[in-house]
Amino acid sequence: MKTDDLIAMLATGVAPVDPQLAAKRFRTGLGAGVLGALLLLLSLYGLNPQLQEVARLPMFWGKLAYPASLAAIALLLAQRLSHPGVPLGRAPAALLLPILAIALLAIWVLAQAAAPQRPALLLGQTWKTCALSIALVSTPVFVAVLWIMKGLAPTRLRHAGAAAGLLASTLGALVYALHCPEIEAPFLLVWYGAGMAIPVAVGALLGPKLLRW
Amino acid sequence: MKANEERLRAQLLLGLAGDAEAYHLFLKALSAHLRAFLRRRLGGLPDEIEDLVQDTLLAVHSQRHTYRPEQPLTAWVQAIARYKLIDLFRSRAGREALHDPLDEELDVFAHCDTDAADARRDVGKLLQQLPDHQRLPIVHTKLEGLSVAEAARATGMSESAVKVGVHRGLKALAALMKVSA
Numbered sequence: 001m002k003t004d005d006l007i008a009m010l011a012t013g014v015a016p017v018d019p020q021l022a023a024k025r026f027r028t029g030l031g032a033g034v035l036g037a038l039l040l041l042l043s044l045y046g047l048n049p050q051l052q053e054v055a056r057l058p059m060f061w062g063k064l065a066y067p068a069s070l071a072a073i074a075l076l077l078a079q080r081l082s083h084p085g086v087p088l089g090r091a092p093a094a095l096l097l098p099i100l101a102i103a104l105l106a107i108w109v110l111a112q113a114a115a116p117q118r119p120a121l122l123l124g125q126t127w128k129t130c131a132l133s134i135a136l137v138s139t140p141v142f143v144a145v146l147w148i149m150k151g152l153a154p155t156r157l158r159h160a161g162a163a164a165g166l167l168a169s170t171l172g173a174l175v176y177a178l179h180c181p182e183i184e185a186p187f188l189l190v191w192y193g194a195g196m197a198i199p200v201a202v203g204a205l206l207g208p209k210l211l212r213w
Numbered sequence: 214m215k216a217n218e219e220r221l222r223a224q225l226l227l228g229l230a231g232d233a234e235a236y237h238l239f240l241k242a243l244s245a246h247l248r249a250f251l252r253r254r255l256g257g258l259p260d261e262i263e264d265l266v267q268d269t270l271l272a273v274h275s276q277r278h279t280y281r282p283e284q285p286l287t288a289w290v291q292a293i294a295r296y297k298l299i300d301l302f303r304s305r306a307g308r309e310a311l312h313d314p315l316d317e318e319l320d321v322f323a324h325c326d327t328d329a330a331d332a333r334r335d336v337g338k339l340l341q342q343l344p345d346h347q348r349l350p351i352v353h354t355k356l357e358g359l360s361v362a363e364a365a366r367a368t369g370m371s372e373s374a375v376k377v378g379v380h381r382g383l384k385a386l387a388a389l390m391k392v393s394a
Contacts (some may be wrong), residue, residue, distance in 0.1 A: 006336055009351075010271070010274045011234075014231065086284060151295070154273075155292045155296040
């Protein structure tokens, strides 16, 4: 087939394209992914029985704000990386802000505490399982984000995979926070940080394989 | 060059709204720019140029929903063309064939080449390999110019099955092109 014939074929009867297609795909995919993460949390871990009391503490909201602000930036990155030729702008640098904020808070908390209390602030009661649990709860969102991206056109596959991992793990951390009893900034910095980093690494590793089109 | 891009962008936007004539003009002009763009990068592989032009056109078409109207058309087209080019080099493992470094920001719309050589790979033959539920919707609506409703009557498929068939069929076609590249 000659190129002109191919062009005629592609142009014939071309249907209008919904300009909201990408946005709708993100909404559907993330909705399903977060729902999956919630169901996984409820079936494997259950809600924190003290959730109502804990929700009155300001630090509970700080604990949510940390992954939530990262998730907002990750969403922006995932959208940009799903569209060919869209520059990332300041979004990658913006990721440092929430991390810096929680790091400063963690240092302040540790500095205020008496030396014998410091290990407990860092390790809490659940440090052994926290990071892997966050990664596990993120899996449905990770699959959903890959589905979203497969329907769009990422051209920088390793970056796109990492962004998919970050979006999944930050939303997964938000969901896991409904179970997790920990609330101290040093714990959140280290173990939530590790939990959110695992899917990023997996995404960067698998992106070039899984996202090819 | 700027005027070129503006005209192409206007045609694409009309095409995205369903104007087949404007979309045809867009693809036609784009193919000439792509040919010139790819020729300068595929000096070592002259036989591949027309295949890659077709490959990229098909990719532009099936990913046209990822163009953001506020974005320069050059950036979008270039990212897709580069992606296809890198894909080709990866499958060839022949990076030495690269004429220009890929990260150099050269304008896709700077040059034009309407002198189409024959593609080595026949898209028409690849089309024959698709299953009926994808091939027939493409043949009826895209080659014979029937409407979706007419194609549905001719094939006994539902209208939405015809639309899905066209969409999936073109994707499958792009995948076949990659395999036979």
